[in-house]
Amino acid sequence: MNNKLEYYVAEEENNIKIREYLKNKLNISSRFIKKASIEKKIEVNGIPVKMNYMLKAGDKIEIDLSREESQNIDPEKIDISVIYEDEDVIVVNKPSGMVVHPTKSYQNGTLANALLYYFKEKGENCIVRLVNRLDRDTSGLVLIAKNQFAHMSLARDMELDSFKKEYIAVVMGNLSEKTGIIDMPIYRTGGDSINRVIDERGQRSITHYKVEKGLTNADVLKLRLETGRTHQIRVHLSSIGHPIYGDTLYGGDDLIIKRQALHASSLSFPHPRDGRLIELEIDIPEDIKNLIKTLS
Structure with a gap:
């Protein structure tokens, strides 16, 4: 699992502050940049840098996305139908009758309970970051971000025509x-x-x-x-x-x-890591x- 983002500075991007590069060139939020910088998760050529660092052509920028995180949700062994998955996102086909996230009325048996168990079994330290939600009795595709960067990117891109x-x-x-x-x-x-x-x-x-x-x-x-x-x-x-x-x-x-x-029934979105279009479609369930x- 690749938990790092990697970018190489082009010739025309020489002498740009890394903060401006991340914000304007890569469209990363100021909040994310600040937090990653404080945690020394942003490196240039293998060395953590401050956000006023002036980039040089050929510099290798690495952003470490790994983070110890937890949620106050009990993992439960519940079968889920995974339609697409990579290091940044997972898309599942939620059945009707399942709540996506625990509430006062439904504290167990939710999609979030199932996903936390699924992540734990795979040895992935992920929490459940829902990008879209469905009502309990609506079935179909639910998109979940597996890290903070992916969630930020997808939430930002929801306004795009490609989403x-x-x-x-x-x-x-x-x-x-x-x-x-x-x-x-x-x-x-x-x-x-x-x-x-x-x-x-x-x-x-x-x-x-x-x-x-x-x-x-x-x-x-x-x-x-x-x-x-x-x-x-x-x-x-x-x-x-x-x-x-x-x-x-x-x-x-x-x-x-x-x-x-x-x-x-269908979902398309630009991938948070490289912008490629992910297009997914599933059939309607038997009851419909x-x-x-x-x-x-």
Whole structure:
């Protein structure tokens, strides 16, 4: 496992302070640079340097990403489906019914419990840094950073067009427009309620949709999030009169499927280490396939 980032200073980058090089050339956050510098994790030609060091062409910069870390989460032996993994990131296919991170109501049996056990078994000193989250009963792709640098990079790059999260949903009724954009603010009603509503006091929220397949009084939609609000897809589709099957919180029928028929089916993101595009796609699970078959 390669826990070091390595860069070589080009001729045109001669006489640049290392702080400016890391921040402007490599787009590394000031917070990360400061912490790594204090811990003497940044070296030039094998020697720790201060951040006012003037780089010379040919210098080798190394950033040590290893760090002793821990979380107050119990590792649990729970099977997980790993779709992609390297030294910086891991992507898993979360089943419906699994919470991603412990809460007061769900302190065990979560994806985070499973991942910490998985890391421990592999001998990797990683904590769980979620880049995206899914509701308990939404299945599909979840991206986790395995170090602070990867988490910083992915959180920064979520605004890029190359960072895409797409979903498949089965909704009640047939949409009149086969493609469209739902641009409506989402607001938390307050108190202990998990319910969200469309309200001008809320945050701007944008969902793109396309009808993939028309069924008998139902549609299979492909959706892409431009923003990532809690329950965004569920609230948006309900607001236009087409709630997701199984989503009783927002008006969906649960006679055929006992959870919202929503699946995070594809994910693409620039890799934090070298910027190469990682593109992943998985099939919909059997319960949604059975729902589509029943409604066809």
